Amino acid sequence: MSHDHEHHHHGGHDHHHADAAGVEGTWVDPEADDPLSVSRRAFLATATVVAGAAAGLGGTVAGVGQGVAAATDRKGRTSNAWSGRPYFLAGDHHIHTQFSPDAQYEIETQVSKAQEYGLDWVVITDHGSVAHQKFSIDQVTPRIEATRKAHPDMLVYQGLEWNIPGAEHATVFMPPGRSTVDILKAFEGGYDGSVLTAQGRTTANNPAGAEPFAIDGLRYLEQQVRNRRTEIALMFANHPSRQGIDSPHEIRNWRETAPGVAVGMEGAPGHQAAGIPAPAGPGGGRGYYDRSAGANSFAAYPPESYRTFGGFDWMTATVGGLWDSLLAEGLPFWVTATSDSHQVYRDTFTPGTQDYATTGSRGAPIDTGAPITSYGDFWPGQYSSTLVASNARKYVDLMKSLQAGKVIAVHGRLIEGLDLRVRSPRQGDARGVTLGGTTWVRRGGDVDVSITVELAAGPNANGDVPKLAKVDLISGPVTGRVKDKDTFRAPETRVVETFEVRKGRKTATFNHTFRNVQDSFYLRLRGSDGKQLDSAGNPPMDKVGDANPWDDLWFYANPVFVDVV
Amino acid sequence: MVDRWWAGAPRDEVLADAHLLAAVDEALIGSGVSAELVCTSVDRSAGVPRTGVALRLTGEPADPSATRSALSQTLGGPVVVLDEEAGQPDVVASAALQAARQGTAGRCVRFPGQQAVRGRLPVADLVSGTAIDELVGVGVEVAPDAVVDTLGFLRPQWSGGRLTLLVEQGAGGVLRPFEIESPHECCGGAGH
Structure with missing residues (x-):
């Protein structure tokens, strides 16, 4: 990224940029307008970014470039600069094993299956609990180390499915490191909702009273990054709409408390086989989304929020819904797709007989020899993939790309990848940015969006070669922070163009230009196989007991923000 | 009275x-x-x-x-x-x-009439035979001649002065109650 300060002359009163609020005072010096001082300003701005990552400003991770951009005027900040066709690593951040009381597989089995189904990275996330904290973690650690040796091409992360105090579950994970296991143990012991309830520090019928513990837990994780005990730690809210207990203000509070840690949510929950009709399948709610509002639910969520739409969570699948309401605030928040694999549809194994509460493990699973059709899950990678454009097949690099939102959530191999470039060649950032990024345009300028979709190059795990039928370009204005933190609508967000995909090609390319842009906005993409659409082209609510996941495939790409300067 | x-x-x-x-x-x-x-x-x-x-x-x-x-x-x-x-x-x-x-x-x-209805029955019969005033579809329009599979469990709710049963589209072309007796329990119900 170049920073041509000299080419943009502007007044000498341009130092007060919101992004640099933390060190604003230090910039007020007589040399500030001297071109030679630019390097110093760049240094200070960089320091801001580094400190900001710890102090709560680190949501966009762009290092030096972002810092310098913040120190200029009439040029926006950029992050996730476009750098040519991306290389995606497919993965899954939500996988259970015999170290969960309701799951059964060996870690090695899950990792092998993930590799068989084409994944490059996985996170082992057994449920947090007293027994897990006490007995499971120390059994999980050596097994994960063994799978790393046995699968040198795979990135195998040790994580946790955190019971968020007062709310749903979340994936929490870190890269391998000297302190990773210590941090996981301390975090679970201090901030897991199940552990806190067992200790009598929170109660199940007072979720609001538990909310501060979630905030403290996220602060703790961020502290570990700041203290460099771990290079990075991430949290994704899992199955956020399943019980209606992740209220909008809680999600906003998590994001605000730890913007470098609480970076997203499952756009699509796991358990995608659960809606396969009986008797061939479980005949339940897709994603096991079959509930209705309870006493602890956020009362304003409508009934349909308790179901999936095209396999995706209502927060993500609703155009102008909760996810869009966060993006419309300018908040980076990303969506993923995972397996939540506990017990796999038509697998023949049942859990081992070991007592979980006293050993932290179900023991070795037992082969019944007969396929079990009541199981509602897929193997990692069999159906759901989180594609991450990573610079390298390395633990920290991949997590940084996840943190930066270079992410696509894909079902059933609907697409292989996506090259998204958003730029303003003449009136702004000419190079442009990609998924999860922020770019800029001068007021009144045009913004070009170019989209190249890599179509499925072969059969998915069901033996079908999926055919992408359409891609929707969705956009809405960035209207700033909301007054009511329980907002879950973004009424101005809409599908601005739908592209039909012509058959028989390896890639599909689309373009769209936003002309005469007056206000900051964001855009995002989703695509469908076109088999299940309502009259507006949206995914209909999935039918409980009648949702074959292979006949309803979608992808959701993470947004790009465009600042008007 | x-x-x-x-x-x-x-x-x-x-x-x-x-x-x-x-x-x-x-x-x-x-x-x-x-x-x-x-x-x-x-x-x-x-x-x-x-x-x-x-x-x-x-x-x-x-x-x-x-x-x-x-x-x-x-x-x-x-x-x-x-x-x-x-x-x-x-x-x-x-x-x-x-x-x-x-x-x-x-x-x-x-609610009155609860014991009298079971199995599958037309919407009209459910309304005439019980205290339920109305069926409201979630993600589906409720036609008067539609059939509801009660699944042996009905929990209508008061809304706007009317006793309302939320239903959704189930398998096989029938409606089903939106609230069911035994939704899937995560962690065997013990996780949280």
Whole structure:
């Protein structure tokens, strides 16, 4: 990224940029307008970014470039600069094993299956609990180390499915490191909702009273990054709409408390086989989304929020819904797709007989020899993939790309990848940015969006070669922070163009230009196989007991923000 | 006859549907009346959600004060009676009573006609045969000749003065209740 300060002359009163609020005072010096001082300003701005990552400003991770951009005027900040066709690593951040009381597989089995189904990275996330904290973690650690040796091409992360105090579950994970296991143990012991309830520090019928513990837990994780005990730690809210207990203000509070840690949510929950009709399948709610509002639910969520739409969570699948309401605030928040694999549809194994509460493990699973059709899950990678454009097949690099939102959530191999470039060649950032990024345009300028979709190059795990039928370009204005933190609508967000995909090609390319842009906005993409659409082209609510996941495939790409300067 | 509405603030242990009905019925033994409609509603005014229960009795109990004290005992919390409260009645019980009486909120665990319907039946029969006023579809239009599979479990809710059953599209072209008896339990229900 170049920073041509000299080419943009502007007044000498341009130092007060919101992004640099933390060190604003230090910039007020007589040399500030001297071109030679630019390097110093760049240094200070960089320091801001580094400190900001710890102090709560680190949501966009762009290092030096972002810092310098913040120190200029009439040029926006950029992050996730476009750098040519991306290389995606497919993965899954939500996988259970015999170290969960309701799951059964060996870690090695899950990792092998993930590799068989084409994944490059996985996170082992057994449920947090007293027994897990006490007995499971120390059994999980050596097994994960063994799978790393046995699968040198795979990135195998040790994580946790955190019971968020007062709310749903979340994936929490870190890269391998000297302190990773210590941090996981301390975090679970201090901030897991199940552990806190067992200790009598929170109660199940007072979720609001538990909310501060979630905030403290996220602060703790961020502290570990700041203290460099771990290079990075991430949290994704899992199955956020399943019980209606992740209220909008809680999600906003998590994001605000730890913007470098609480970076997203499952756009699509796991358990995608659960809606396969009986008797061939479980005949339940897709994603096991079959509930209705309870006493602890956020009362304003409508009934349909308790179901999936095209396999995706209502927060993500609703155009102008909760996810869009966060993006419309300018908040980076990303969506993923995972397996939540506990017990796999038509697998023949049942859990081992070991007592979980006293050993932290179900023991070795037992082969019944007969396929079990009541199981509602897929193997990692069999159906759901989180594609991450990573610079390298390395633990920290991949997590940084996840943190930066270079992410696509894909079902059933609907697409292989996506090259998204958003730029303003003449009136702004000419190079442009990609998924999860922020770019800029001068007021009144045009913004070009170019989209190249890599179509499925072969059969998915069901033996079908999926055919992408359409891609929707969705956009809405960035209207700033909301007054009511329980907002879950973004009424101005809409599908601005739908592209039909012509058959028989390896890639599909689309373009769209936003002309005469007056206000900051964001855009995002989703695509469908076109088999299940309502009259507006949206995914209909999935039918409980009648949702074959292979006949309803979608992808959701993470947004790009465009600042008007 | 004037409706006899009573309400209570049950302790957590009796909130499950079956426990709640058992507590109500036990208290009414020998009173000469029964609870024909039992519904719960959640009061969020104090920050902590509290569930109250409202009952519509079939008449005036023979010994109202004895029945009231029996109900208070089986529910494990205070009981209020419509139009009889002086001083400061229990907030949770009063909220449940008003919500049910005015039909603004409340999830009916028991309602008139509940026992008469089972299996699959047309929407019209469900409305004519029970206290349910209306079926409202979630993600689906409810045609008058549509068929509902009751799945042996109906929990209609008060909304706008009407007892409303939420339904959704199920497999095989039939509607099904939106709330079901046994939704999938994560972690065997023990995770949280």
